[in-house]
Amino acid sequence: MSMKRLRDLSIKWKMVFTITVVSMVALLVAGVLLFSYEYSAVHSMMEHDVEAIANLSAANSTAALSFDDPKAAEDTLSAMAAKPAIELACLYDNEGRVFAAYYRNGQKEQLPEHPGPDGFDRNSRKLSLFSPVKIKSKRIGTLYVQSDLSQLTDWLKAYAAVSGGIVLMNAALAFVLASVLQRPFLAPIVGLAVTARKVSTNKDYTLRGEKQGDDELGFLVDQFNEMLAQIQERDKALEEARLELEQRVEARTRDLKEANKELEAFSYSVAHDLRAPLRGIDGFSQVMLEDYGTQLDATGQDYLQRIRKATQRMAQLLDDMLNLSKVTRVNITLKEVDLADIAKSIIEDLRRHDAKREVEFIVGKDLCVKGDAGLLRIVLENLLGNAWKFTGKQPQARIELGMTQIDGKDTYFVRDNGAGFDMTYASKLFGVFHRLHSAADFPGTGVGLATVQRIINRHGGNIRAEATVGKGATFYFTLPG
Amino acid sequence: MRATRISLLLLSSFALSFALTSAIAEDSVEFKIKAGFLYKFPQFVDWPPEAFGGAKAPLIIGVLGDDPFGDVLDKTVRDREVEGRKVVVRRYKSAQSAREAHVLYIGLSGEQLASSIKALEGAPVLTVGENSAFNKDGGAVRFVVRDDRVAFNINPEAAKRAGLKIRAQLLKLARIVDDQGE
Numbered sequence: 001m002s003m004k005r006l007r008d009l010s011i012k013w014k015m016v017f018t019i020t021v022v023s024m025v026a027l028l029v030a031g032v033l034l035f036s037y038e039y040s041a042v043h044s045m046m047e048h049d050v051e052a053i054a055n056l057s058a059a060n061s062t063a064a065l066s067f068d069d070p071k072a073a074e075d076t077l078s079a080m081a082a083k084p085a086i087e088l089a090c091l092y093d094n095e096g097r098v099f100a101a102y103y104r105n106g107q108k109e110q111l112p113e114h115p116g117p118d119g120f121d122r123n124s125r126k127l128s129l130f131s132p133v134k135i136k137s138k139r140i141g142t143l144y145v146q147s148d149l150s151q152l153t154d155w156l157k158a159y160a161a162v163s164g165g166i167v168l169m170n171a172a173l174a175f176v177l178a179s180v181l182q183r184p185f186l187a188p189i190v191g192l193a194v195t196a197r198k199v200s201t202n203k204d205y206t207l208r209g210e211k212q213g214d215d216e217l218g219f220l221v222d223q224f225n226e227m228l229a230q231i232q233e234r235d236k237a238l239e240e241a242r243l244e245l246e247q248r249v250e251a252r253t254r255d256l257k258e259a260n261k262e263l264e265a266f267s268y269s270v271a272h273d274l275r276a277p278l279r280g281i282d283g284f285s286q287v288m289l290e291d292y293g294t295q296l297d298a299t300g301q302d303y304l305q306r307i308r309k310a311t312q313r314m315a316q317l318l319d320d321m322l323n324l325s326k327v328t329r330v331n332i333t334l335k336e337v338d339l340a341d342i343a344k345s346i347i348e349d350l351r352r353h354d355a356k357r358e359v360e361f362i363v364g365k366d367l368c369v370k371g372d373a374g375l376l377r378i379v380l381e382n383l384l385g386n387a388w389k390f391t392g393k394q395p396q397a398r399i400e401l402g403m404t405q406i407d408g409k410d411t412y413f414v415r416d417n418g419a420g421f422d423m424t425y426a427s428k429l430f431g432v433f434h435r436l437h438s439a440a441d442f443p444g445t446g447v448g449l450a451t452v453q454r455i456i457n458r459h460g461g462n463i464r465a466e467a468t469v470g471k472g473a474t475f476y477f478t479l480p481g
Numbered sequence: 482m483r484a485t486r487i488s489l490l491l492l493s494s495f496a497l498s499f500a501l502t503s504a505i506a507e508d509s510v511e512f513k514i515k516a517g518f519l520y521k522f523p524q525f526v527d528w529p530p531e532a533f534g535g536a537k538a539p540l541i542i543g544v545l546g547d548d549p550f551g552d553v554l555d556k557t558v559r560d561r562e563v564e565g566r567k568v569v570v571r572r573y574k575s576a577q578s579a580r581e582a583h584v585l586y587i588g589l590s591g592e593q594l595a596s597s598i599k600a601l602e603g604a605p606v607l608t609v610g611e612n613s614a615f616n617k618d619g620g621a622v623r624f625v626v627r628d629d630r631v632a633f634n635i636n637p638e639a640a641k642r643a644g645l646k647i648r649a650q651l652l653k654l655a656r657i658v659d660d661q662g663e
Contacts, residue, residue, distance in 0.1 A: 066521045067651075
């Protein structure tokens with residue numbers, strides 16, 4: 001099982017798994033320790049057995065060896081048959097010659113040619129012992145006894161089977177017990193998890209975890225419930241605040257719309273109503289100049305001319321104001337519009353109007369946008385008109401209309417190399433009646449850019465300007481359509 | 482006729498001497514083994530404590546009657562010890578004087594043998610002999626040749642009467658006989 005899958009296991013199975021593994025490991029360790037102890041005990045017991053038999057046989061063989069009676073010695077050795085583990089035994093005389101031998105099941109096996117040093121042969125894979133044969137302290141020969149380890153291997157097998165069975169049984173028992181006993185620990189946690197999931201999926205903060213005891217888990221459930229209560233309360237407060245805010249915004253919007261409407265109606269009627277008397281003043285001034293001009297001296301005629309110019313300027317101002325209010329009121333009808341076409345016709349008009357000037361126009365490609373044709377014409381009229389106007393003192397005037405990508409958005413621009421303006425005042429550029437140049441230098445009403453901004457905004461776009469005094473200005477605008 | 486008889490005698494004596502020399506050669510090996518046995522028996526026999534004068538008293542191997550060993554026996558036991566006792570060889574003229582021996586080889590036969598064993602009665606002496614009547618006469622250990630090997634018959638009863646204990650190991654090597662020599 002991979003670590004990842006282990007991590008994703010439910011806490012219940014983690015706990016059951018852990019307990020089972022821990023108990024198995026503990027048992028295995030105990031088993032191994034016990035095994036190693038038992039192994040050495042059994043081994044030394046077997047050595048002891050072989051030693052005892054060897055000592056007995058050695059003692060019983062002394063006479064046979066003394067009186068040179070191999071038959072009698074073989075008789076003595078054949079008593080080894082009582083111990084089936086003993087494979088072979090052999091008696092050497094003092095010269096190291098084989099005197100008598102015993103083979104289990106009569107099968108002849110390789111005898112050590114000469115007796116080795118007394119004691120167990122640690123190099124042998126079996127249990128092999130060289131034991132001295134003595135009469136009192138006098139040595140008369142050597143007895144060799146070799147035992148197989150079948151007893152040990154049998155014991156090993158039995159031990160492995162029994163301990164394997166115990167470990168497996170223990171694992172099963174641990175598994176069952178852990179599965180049963182985990183409940184008091186985990187039921188509150190699982191309950192909490194279920195509640196938490198319900199809360200987060202249903203967004204229902206009225207739910208509460210069930211407390212089952214006064215332990216740490218109970219405390220956790222309490223804290224969880226407390227948190228839910230707090231969230232619920234905060235939600236309620238938030239909802240109330242939101243409702244109140246909504247009502248307030250609604251009221252404000254209503255007020256504002258009303259005020260705006262009134263204001264627009266007012267400015268429209270003012271502009272409209274002011275036009276009539278203005279037309280009177282201009283008309284009568286013209287009549288007076290034509291019919292009674294001869295009766296006035298040059299100064300009188302000049303005054304009348306000034307009156308006419310002022311009224312005409314005021315009429316223009318009123319027209320612009322009406323335009324501005326119209327821009328905010330008319331419905332926008334979106335259509336495919338080619339800005340290049342509009343620009344070309346505007347430029348033609350401007351040239352016809354002021355045929356003396358030499359201005360270079362550059363109109364880019366791909367200038368098709370979605371917008372209201374009439375309103376966009378007003379935009380271009382203003383921007384191109386401004387550019388025309390502010391390049392008036394530039395002998396090599398150049399005006400450019402194009403499109404570029406800024407921050408991944410299609411951005412249109414009108415660029416000129418005219419008077420430019422100080423960027424400090426850029427924020428005031430689009431305000432109504434704000435003019436950065438004197439009327440004497442560049443004539444204008446200060447309403448145009450405000451109108452432009454309003455139109456662009458109504459199309460969901462933005463407009464801004466960049467300029468350097470004496471080097472020209474660029475107006476960037478977007479039209480999301 | 483006479484000459485023929487002499488020559489025959491000569492011939493036969495010549496042949497006899499030939500046979501004798503080979504017999505002597507065989508005998509010497511046989512008696513070497515027997516001498517070794519005489520020295521080894523004590524290692525498997527227990528004497529009563531009063532059989533020895535003291536802890537350091539020597540173990541006496543005695544020869545009564547004909548001595549077939551010559552110096553072989555003396556050579557065999559030279560510088561040997563049994564359970565811390567020096568082993569000595571003594572030759573006796575009479576059974577009475579031989580009562581001090583621990584192992585006694587009796588080279589007698591017939592009436593002489595029977596009376597000697599009788600004279601040793603009650604003494605802790607392990608009697609050893611070769612005569613076919615040795616066991617019947619009350620001797621304890623009799624050398625025999627079985628399967629071309631020097632072997633021995635033991636009469637445990639006789640040993641017991643002498644106050645000796647013969648260990649089972651030794652008995653195992655011997656043919657056990659009773660007072661009838663069977």
